[in-house]
Structures are given as structure tokens and as C-alpha cells.
Amino acid sequence: MLLTYQYKLRPTPEQASTMEVWGELLRRHWNYALGQRLDWLHRTRCQIDRCSIVSEPIGDIPEKVDYYTQASELKQTKELFPEYKNIYADCQQQNLMRLDKAWKRLLTFDKKGKRGGRPRFKKRGDICSFTFPRVNHPKAGANLIGSTLKLSKIGEVEVILHRPIPNSFTIKQATIVKKADGWHVSLSLEDNTVPEPLPVDEIKSAVGIDVGLEKFLATSDGQAIEIPQFYRKSQQKLARQQRQLARMEKGSKNHKRQSNKVARLHLHIARHRKEFHYQVAHWLCDQYDLIAFENLNIKGLARTRLAKSILDAAWGSFLNILITVAVKRGKWAIGDDPRGTSIECSGCSKRVEKTLKDRVHHCPHCGLVIDRDWNSGINILNRVQRTLGLVFAGCGGDLGASPVRQQFSIASLGSPHYTRKS
Known part of the structure; x- marks a missing residue:
């Protein structure tokens, strides 16, 4: 399993200036290489027996351009522009590899039959990172020794190791990144100690979660996490700035x-x-062996008038983190189809139509009265259980003659200074 640890760097002013120059030179090389590819595409996209002199350039059709042809021209680039000799060669090759991946996403279809967008020309400051593909290797351009990162043609840079790198991890590559608060290094680590997933017949506890905007998530056993709304609470300060x-x-x-x-x-x-x-993901994995969630179309939901709140909650990022944490700890995190989870009764499986403003599920068939999100969490869990062939005691509502609305209990994640598990 590949993980990424990011650490803050403390370069000298001269080193910081050198890294900024590298980023600018790599940006120019990106734009030149992208121009080569687009020129080949424009000259070869017209039909064989006719050519538009308005939209297509006239001249010899160039040969197809790919990563290998552009990488072989690096020697000529250094002869024409001697400043490129000061950049470590592997960093230039990695820059071309990034462009090649973006170009292939444009020309090839994915599993859903869709293609990526066209790679764009980079303006000044857009490329603020470069990668050393080998670390702590005899021919590597980056070597991490203690709290010092030795970079080829840059020098020794102090690293703030706020958490140690386990001895069982192997450092695969290092990416130098410039952010608003300074320079950082992202170390790609290979962890071979990841446990195997828990066998299905040994799963003892399971939960279904329903993410939302009124509550960040609601679980099938009646707990809820308040939504923090980090962006909403910072809007006034951000607008003033x-x-x-x-x-x-x-x-x-x-x-x-x-x-x-x-x-x-x-x-x-x-x-x-x-x-x-990360706090919520570890809290769920501490209590449950199986976490069931909805495979939401978040891109589609982000086009509605609730876009700002949806993007502030960042459900997609949370679910990716939840899956990663579950895999690292040998737990299960499984998604299911979200259609019908809100209108299906968790007590009798009958359909109970409701609008978005209806926050309480009141079933006229079995008399179940329960919070809408709680009901969805139970349905999500039941669907995943049926998929895996598991049977647990479900959490339902009050089925008495005079039903009462069931209230959530707000789950506590501990103090704000929660320590993330590595």
C-alpha cells in the first residue's frame, strides 16, 4: 500500500530561489512540449483528401510526438538553453511524464466511456512542484538522512519531521511542493505491513452511514456527527481579505x-x-468492522443550488479517506447504490414518498417514526448486509401504537487536538 507523508522544509533563501527557478523553467518546458503535441494533433485531424487553410497550418505533417521522442530532445534543449543544465535530469523527465499522462487521458476512453479534458498551458506560478523519482538510492537525486534532505544541485535542506517514518516503510519518491506557507516535501511510502481484510464470517459489528448537510453523517445505530462548516464559518474573514x-x-x-x-x-x-x-474515519473504524455508505454522484449534486454547502462538507474526500483508513486497519468500507434509501421504510420496506424538507420518516404502514437520515443509514446497512450475506440485529424505530420520534445522540470525537493515527 502506498502512503504519502508530507513534511515542512526550511530551505535557505538561496535554495528557495533555486527551487522557484526550477519551477519556472519546468513550466516553460511543459508549454513547449504541449505545443508540440497540439501542433501534431491539429495537422493530423483533417481528412486525407482535403485540408482547411483557415483552421489548419500548411506544411509537412510532423511525426507523432510521445514521451520518448520528447525525452530524447532534452539533450538538445540543454544545448540551446544552458540554464536547463542546472535542473536534475530526472525532474525534467518526470515533468514530461505528467504531461504524457494528461495527454493520454485526452485521447483514450475510461471504463465509463469518457475522456479527460485537454491539457492546458501553464501560466507563471502554476507549476510549483517537481519530483525526484528515487530516494536513498545510489543513483538517487534525493537522500533523506535523519532530518536532512539532500537534493541534487540544491543542497541539504532541513526537514521538520513532526512524525517519524516507520522502519518498515520504504521511501519510493519525493516531491517538492510550494504552498502558501512555504516549501514542503511529500514522501511516497510503501507499507508492506497492511493487514489482510477481516474475513466476512468474523465481522462482529457493522454500521451504515448517511452523509448530509444538516448533520455531517448519521449512523444506523442512532448516532450523529455535527457538520463543522469550516468554509461557511470563515466566509466573513475570507471576504474581508x-x-x-x-x-x-x-x-x-x-x-x-x-x-x-x-x-x-x-x-x-x-x-x-x-x-x-480523519477524526471521523478513525472514530468509525475504532467501533465497527464494516462501514457501509452511499456511492453518491457528488459532481452532479455540486451543480445544484446547494453546491457551496456540499463542497464545504467534501463528502468525496471523506469517503476516500474512510476507505484508506479502513484498508490500513483491515476493516471493510463498502459503497452501495443510494437510490431509494430515503423513501424506503427500514421497518417494513414499503415506499414512503417525501420531499427534501421532510426530515422525519413516518411510515403509515407499520407506524415507524424515525429521523430521515437514521432511516437511510439503516437501509444502507441492510443492503450491504444482503450483498455480503451477513445478518445483524438491525436498529429500528418504535413500533408501538403511539409512535414517538426517535432522537439522535451526538457522537463525541474527543478534544479538538485529536492525534491522527499513522
Whole structure:
């Protein structure tokens, strides 16, 4: 299993300047290589017996361009532009590999029959990362020794190791990234100690979760997690900083300084959200062996008028983190079709139509009165159980003659300074 640990770097001003120059030179090389590919595409897309002199260039049709032809031209690039000799060769090759992957996504179809978008030309500052594909290798350009990262043609850079790298992990590659708060290194690690998934017949506890906007998630056993709304709560502060940015002249030092403040605030919000997602994922894996969830069409939901709240909750990122944490701990995290989970009664399986504003599920057939999200969580769990052939005691509502609405209990994730498990 591949993991990524990110650490803060403390480069000297000279080293930081060198890394910024590398990013700018790699950006120019990206644009030139992309222009070559687009030129080949435009010259070869017309029919054989006719050519449009309006939209198609006239001249000899060039040979097909791919990664290998462009990588073989690196030697000529260094002769024409000597500044590229100061960049480690593997970093230039990795830059071309990124472009090649983006280009293949444009030309080939995925499993759903869709293609990726066209790669774009990068403006100044867009490429702020470069990769060393080998670390701690005799021919590697990056070597991590203790808290010092030795980079070829850059020098020794201090690394803030806020958490140790386990001895069982193998460092595969290192990516130097510039963010609003400085330079970081992302180490790609291979973990061979990941346990095998728990056998199905040994699963002792299971839960179904229903994500939402009123509550971040509701479980099938009656617990709920409050939605933090990190972006919503920071909107006023962010708007104030952006108004100040809009008043400043573009390109000035004050504009760059204020732009960095806005970027830092966005980074702060994203990190808080990510830490919250890890807290919830570990909380679920601590209590349950099987977590069932809905495979939502989040891209489609993000096109509605609830887009800002949906993107603030970041369900997709949370579910990806949940799956990763479950795999690392040998647990199960399984998605299921979300259709009908809200209108199906968890007590008698009858359909009970309701609108979005109806937050209580009241079944006229069996008398079950339960929170709408709670009912969905139970249905999700029941569907996954049937798929795996498991039988658990379900959590239903009050089936008495005079039903009472069942209330959620708010789950506690501990103190705000929750320590994430590695």
C-alpha cells in the first residue's frame, strides 16, 4: 500500500530561489512540449483528401510526438538553453511524464466511456512542484538522512519531521511542493505491513452511514456527527481579505503579500477539514468492522443550488479517506447504490414518498417514526448486509401504537487536538 507523508522544509533563501527557478523553467518546458503535441494533433485531424487553410497550418505533417521522442530532445534543449543544465535530469523527465499522462487521458476512453479534458498551458506560478523519482538510492537525486534532505544541485535542506517514518516503510519518491506557507516535501511510502481484510464470517459489528448537510453523517445505530462548516464559518474573514486584495494594484508587492494571506486562509480551512475527516474515519473504524455508505454522484449534486454547502462538507474526500483508513486497519468500507434509501421504510420496506424538507420518516404502514437520515443509514446497512450475506440485529424505530420520534445522540470525537493515527 502506498502512503504519502508530507513534511515542512526550511530551505535557505538561496535554495528557495533555486527551487522557484526550477519551477519556472519546468513550466516553460511543459508549454513547449504541449505545443508540440497540439501542433501534431491539429495537422493530423483533417481528412486525407482535403485540408482547411483557415483552421489548419500548411506544411509537412510532423511525426507523432510521445514521451520518448520528447525525452530524447532534452539533450538538445540543454544545448540551446544552458540554464536547463542546472535542473536534475530526472525532474525534467518526470515533468514530461505528467504531461504524457494528461495527454493520454485526452485521447483514450475510461471504463465509463469518457475522456479527460485537454491539457492546458501553464501560466507563471502554476507549476510549483517537481519530483525526484528515487530516494536513498545510489543513483538517487534525493537522500533523506535523519532530518536532512539532500537534493541534487540544491543542497541539504532541513526537514521538520513532526512524525517519524516507520522502519518498515520504504521511501519510493519525493516531491517538492510550494504552498502558501512555504516549501514542503511529500514522501511516497510503501507499507508492506497492511493487514489482510477481516474475513466476512468474523465481522462482529457493522454500521451504515448517511452523509448530509444538516448533520455531517448519521449512523444506523442512532448516532450523529455535527457538520463543522469550516468554509461557511470563515466566509466573513475570507471576504474581508479578498476585498482588500481587490483594491490593490496587480503585480505590486502589497498585492502579492495580500494574495498570500488569502491563500493561507484557504489552506487553513482545507487542513481543518481534512483533519476532521480523519477524526471521523478513525472514530468509525475504532467501533465497527464494516462501514457501509452511499456511492453518491457528488459532481452532479455540486451543480445544484446547494453546491457551496456540499463542497464545504467534501463528502468525496471523506469517503476516500474512510476507505484508506479502513484498508490500513483491515476493516471493510463498502459503497452501495443510494437510490431509494430515503423513501424506503427500514421497518417494513414499503415506499414512503417525501420531499427534501421532510426530515422525519413516518411510515403509515407499520407506524415507524424515525429521523430521515437514521432511516437511510439503516437501509444502507441492510443492503450491504444482503450483498455480503451477513445478518445483524438491525436498529429500528418504535413500533408501538403511539409512535414517538426517535432522537439522535451526538457522537463525541474527543478534544479538538485529536492525534491522527499513522
